[in-house]
Amino acid sequence: GQNIDQPTEMTATEGAIVQINCTYQTSGFNGLFWYQQHAGEAPTFLSYNVLDGLEEKGRFSSFLSRSKGYSYLLLKELQMKDSASYLCAGADSNYQLIWGAGTKLIIKP
């Protein structure tokens, strides 16, 4: 079966670093996405990885290991506005996205 696992909730402190992990099992693999979703709003694109390694984009970085079926999203210099849910999604062999339930990130001052 196809499955995406990520923690339900995490708490971090403003200014700190947090790593949100995601493990995936998909029928075939065509890349891994991270989206951000603020409460009551639509998901918005953060990153896409299809090759192993780290992709850095400002305060946000995303890592992929295809052999381990594992990805993480790294958020640096946390700001209060980073409080949101972070959704991990894997693209399967049919190019459909399989979504995790999301990790709710709570930032404390």
Added chain:
Amino acid sequence: IAGITQAPTSQILAAGRRMTLRCTQDMRHNAMYWYRQDLGLGLRLIHYSNTAGTTGKGEVPDGYSVSRANTDDFPLTLASAVPSQTSVYFCASSKLAGAQETQYFGPGTRLLVL
């Protein structure tokens, strides 16, 4: 402003009623998608369309139908609503159908079926 619009924003619907959720994009994207989002679950694909004139079934298509008469519009119809269809519905689009394509989401429709 370019993007995706959905209507209505929210709706309370009696079970058994027919309802069409509207979705329009002005980005000239070829591919469009309908998802539902329920608490504790990931987004689940209902139906998709890779290009105007074609549609396909996603993970949870039962009870829903779609049409894609043109590039811009992708309405989702609930033929006879049931309480289990209470959810937040998101329409999304991407430039092309493909794994590497970023999907852009509309603001969502919150539907309560009683």
